[in-house]
Amino acid sequence: MENQKVKKINLVYLLSYIFVPMIICAICFWLSATFFPKGNMAVILLMGPSFLSFIWWVFAGNFLYKKAQKKLEKELDESGFVKNHTFYGDGWTVVVDIENGKIALVSFWNPFEPYIVSANRVTKTWVDDGKSGFGIFEGSGRVSFLFTIDDTKIRVNTFTSNTRWRMDSEYILTGISKADMMVEVLENARKKVN
Numbered sequence: 001m002e003n004q005k006v007k008k009i010n011l012v013y014l015l016s017y018i019f020v021p022m023i024i025c026a027i028c029f030w031l032s033a034t035f036f037p038k039g040n041m042a043v044i045l046l047m048g049p050s051f052l053s054f055i056w057w058v059f060a061g062n063f064l065y066k067k068a069q070k071k072l073e074k075e076l077d078e079s080g081f082v083k084n085h086t087f088y089g090d091g092w093t094v095v096v097d098i099e100n101g102k103i104a105l106v107s108f109w110n111p112f113e114p115y116i117v118s119a120n121r122v123t124k125t126w127v128d129d130g131k132s133g134f135g136i137f138e139g140s141g142r143v144s145f146l147f148t149i150d151d152t153k154i155r156v157n158t159f160t161s162n163t164r165w166r167m168d169s170e171y172i173l174t175g176i177s178k179a180d181m182m183v184e185v186l187e188n189a190r191k192k193v194n
Contacts, residue, residue, distance in 0.1 A: 006117065006152045010110040017061060021053035061108065068111035069093050076104055081116070085185045087178075089144075089156040096185050101193030103186070105154070117149055119189035124148045127179040128155070131167060139164035143175030145182045156182070 032045035069088070076083060076095060084098040095104040101119040125147040130140035143159040159175025166172070 004113075004115060006105065006115050006149045006154070007110055007113065008107050008152065008154065010112065013112065014109055017057075021049070021056050025049045025053055064111045065106075065108045068106045068114060072104060072106050072114040075114070076116075079116075085182070087156060087158075087182055089158070090160065092154060092156045094156055094182070096182075096189050098185065098189045098192060101189050103149075103189060118193055119186065120193040121149050122147050122186060122190055123151075125183045125186045125190075127176065127183055129167070129172070129176055129179075133164070137164075139166050139169075140172055141165065143172060143179055145179035145186075147183075147186055158182070 028045040028049040032042045036042040036045060072093065072095070073083075073086075081095070081102060081104065082097045082099045083095050085094075085096045087094045091108040093104075093106045096119075097103070102116055103119055103122065104114065104116045106114040125145070128142075128144050128146055130142040130144070131138065133139055141161045141164050142157055144155050144157045146153060146155045148154070158178040159171055161171065
């Protein structure tokens, strides 16, 4: 966990998450059309896998991610990791131990591999306010803090929206404040190790 290269995405998990329900639905649709063109079994083969696929895509990823978060936090508590700051982003959980200069991470797309790394492996930290446009069209729909660990760039969103907000909006300012705080926390952890 300490010396592993941080992987943002487990490709097997990602492809399974997307395509396994689709394949199961396709097989059931084929079975229904071939062997049960009418009747209750056709309805079960058509509706059952479709409903289960919907449940999988909506709830299973979050369930596995939350379970990975709890497992990581339990391991951190047992190992004496001091959780000075914990940030739950929509795709990452970042836990920082400033006193010992360590960072713990778990990714939504790689929930089976949590990482605990030394803060001196962080080479750069910065805030991205997502500002784009000009004049009255200037605004942002995403604010995040970023850091690199061994040339792997990790983006953790502090605010996301499907609409563009003005840069003086309370949402944007709160997102920037959270991102600034996390960058400062990461830098403090780096200073403890260096």
